[in-house]
Amino acid sequence: MDVMEAIWQRTSYRGLYQDTPVPREDLETIMKAGLAAPSGCNKQTTSLIAVDDPELLRQLKAVIDSPVGHTAPAMILVLTERIIAYDDRTYYIHDYSAAIENMLLAIVGLGYQSCWVEGHITGEDRIGRQMADILGVPQDRDLICYLPVGVAAEPVKRVRKRPFEQRAWFNGFGGGER
Amino acid sequence: MDVMEAIWQRTSYRGLYQDTPVPREDLETIMKAGLAAPSGCNKQTTSLIAVDDPELLRQLKAVIDSPVGHTAPAMILVLTERIIAYDDRTYYIHDYSAAIENMLLAIVGLGYQSCWVEGHITGEDRIGRQMADILGVPQDRDLICYLPVGVAAEPVKRVRKRPFEQRAWFNGFGGGER
Numbered sequence: 001m002d003v004m005e006a007i008w009q010r011t012s013y014r015g016l017y018q019d020t021p022v023p024r025e026d027l028e029t030i031m032k033a034g035l036a037a038p039s040g041c042n043k044q045t046t047s048l049i050a051v052d053d054p055e056l057l058r059q060l061k062a063v064i065d066s067p068v069g070h071t072a073p074a075m076i077l078v079l080t081e082r083i084i085a086y087d088d089r090t091y092y093i094h095d096y097s098a099a100i101e102n103m104l105l106a107i108v109g110l111g112y113q114s115c116w117v118e119g120h121i122t123g124e125d126r127i128g129r130q131m132a133d134i135l136g137v138p139q140d141r142d143l144i145c146y147l148p149v150g151v152a153a154e155p156v157k158r159v160r161k162r163p164f165e166q167r168a169w170f171n172g173f174g175g176g177e178r
Numbered sequence: 179m180d181v182m183e184a185i186w187q188r189t190s191y192r193g194l195y196q197d198t199p200v201p202r203e204d205l206e207t208i209m210k211a212g213l214a215a216p217s218g219c220n221k222q223t224t225s226l227i228a229v230d231d232p233e234l235l236r237q238l239k240a241v242i243d244s245p246v247g248h249t250a251p252a253m254i255l256v257l258t259e260r261i262i263a264y265d266d267r268t269y270y271i272h273d274y275s276a277a278i279e280n281m282l283l284a285i286v287g288l289g290y291q292s293c294w295v296e297g298h299i300t301g302e303d304r305i306g307r308q309m310a311d312i313l314g315v316p317q318d319r320d321l322i323c324y325l326p327v328g329v330a331a332e333p334v335k336r337v338r339k340r341p342f343e344q345r346a347w348f349n350g351f352g353g354g355e356r
Contacts, residue, residue, distance in 0.1 A: 003184040003287040007211045007280050024348070031346040033185045035339065037279060038294055042337050048346040056349055079351075089297060097275030101215060102185050105283070109181040116216055119267060136351040159220050161213065168209040168226040170202070171234055173257075173315040 001109040010104050013113035014068050015154035022052065022074040022149050026110050030076060030149065033106035037098035040091025046099045049077045049135055050149075056134070060146075063130045068117050069148025076103060078145040079137060096144065103147060113152040118145040179287040188282050191291035192246050193332035200230065200252040200327050204288050208254060208327065211284035215276035218269025224277045227255045227313055228327075234312070238324075241308045246295050247326025254281060256323040257315060274322065281325060291330040296323040 001009075027050040034048055051057055052074040060077075061070055069075065078100060080092045100116055107114045121128040122144050132143040169175045179187075205228040212226055229235055230252040238255075239248055247253065256278060258270045278294055285292045299306040300322050310321040347353045 001181050003179050003181040003283050004207070004211065006181040007214050007284065010214070010216070012216055027348070028342075028346075029182070032342060033182065035342065035345055036185050036188070038188075038190055038282070040297065042339070044340055044345065046345070049351060050346070050348050053349045086297070091297075093271045094275045094296070097272045098279040101276040101279040102283075104216070105181050105280075106185065118272070119218065119264070119269075132351075135349075138351065141351075161220070162222055164206075164210060164213065167213050167222065167224070168206075168228070170205070170228050171231045171313075173227060173310075173313050173319075 006105045006109045010108045011156060011158050012115040013152055013156055014115055015152060017071045017073065017148065017150035018153045019073055020151050022112065024052070027052065027074060027076070027149065029110065030103050030106045034099040034103040037095070037102045039095040041085040043083060043085050043091065043095070045081045045083055045092040046096045047079045047141065049079065051075045051077065059134050060131055063127055063134065064121065064146070066117070066120055068115055069146065072148030072150040074149040076147045076149060077131065077135065077143055078147070079141040079143055081141050100145060100147065107147070107149055111151065112149050113156060114147045114149055116145060116147065121146065184283045184287045188286045189334060189336050190293045191330055191334055192293055193330060195249045195251065195326065195328035196331045197249070197251055198329050200290065202230070205230065205252060205254070205327065207288065208281050208284045212277040212281040215273070215280045217273040219263040221261060221263050221269065221273070223259045223261055223270040224274045225257045225319065227257065229253045229255065237312050238309055241305055241312065242299065242324070244295070244298055246293055247324065250326030250328040252327040254325045254327060255309065255313065255321055256325070257319040257321050259319055278323060278325065285325070285327055289329065290327050291334060292325045292327055294323060294325065299324065
């Protein structure tokens with residue numbers, strides 16, 4: 001799929017998934033896409049776990065307790081290390097956000113759907129840590145996002161966004177010359 | 179260009195640029211790609227300014243005072259609004275990082291090079307604010323990144339990254355089963 005087409009088609013899919021399995025090769029390609037993203041000072045703070053084992057998926061979904069991605073045949077979990085890049089500056093949020101966006105585009109490019117689910121698992125009930133414990137993730141890494149992966153079983157809906165003219169301009173804020 | 183090819187080819191280019199102008203149509207496509215990225219709770223905290231006016235570029239580059247992108251015939255400036263998404267949670271860093279990654283991929287897809295420059299302009303000397311003032315950006319938005327855009331005049335080098343096996347696994351941290 002053309003890169004621009006993937007960018008236009010990507011959307012947050014919260015519907016049901018078909019039970020068609022996702023081949024390991026595709027999950028590996030998606031994770032490689034994530035790791036190909038840039039990272040601040042090349043610190044590579046992001047790491048990934050793909051889960052396609054049915055029993056493990058069942059355990060994770062029981063902890064997640066959300067309809068988003070509940071029927072997906074696979075998931076990719078995003079881990080981060082909150083390390084300093086230089087001085088007191090950290091870029092781990094930037095790093096994993098770019099990695100997630102790459103993965104979302106690769107997922108669409110391969111014919112699947114997904115959704116960036118972060119807030120639900122990083123709240124005070126620490127669902128992300130419960131998921132991390134199931135997967136043997138050490139305490140120095142945080143599990144901050146899950147991406148369901150699978151073929152959509154329902155129509156894909158799109159969110160409405162503000163028009164281009166209200167968010168982008170040439171040669172000055174608000175349309176120096178547009 | 180295929181989405182996977184764009185993902186593999188994207189790298190941080192810090193070399194010289196050819197003086198070939200970047201057509202407005204391409205700058206608009208790149209900005210649309212950025213605005214197509216997801217945002218937390220669809221708050222759309224990111225906005226963009228493309229600069230191709232030679233005098234304005236000269237003023238901005240004088241303030242930036244860095245060799246990265248100094249010869250680029252165009253630039254895209256990334257603005258953010260640090261607003262709450264819900265409770266006390268903000269996602270503006272996530273939002274602009276995903277938007278920047280989309281733009282970097284679109285830039286590569288269109289045959290240009292770029293580099294995500296953020297740390298240099300968001301330090302204590304507040305270069306980003308000086309740039310924002312030149313462009314008439316109000317105080318409630320921060321200019322946090324510039325992306326040079328143009329055709330590379332030098333060979334594109336790639337950064338070395340840790341191998342896949344050290345950063346990604348199946349069904350458990352560190353290779354539950356790999």
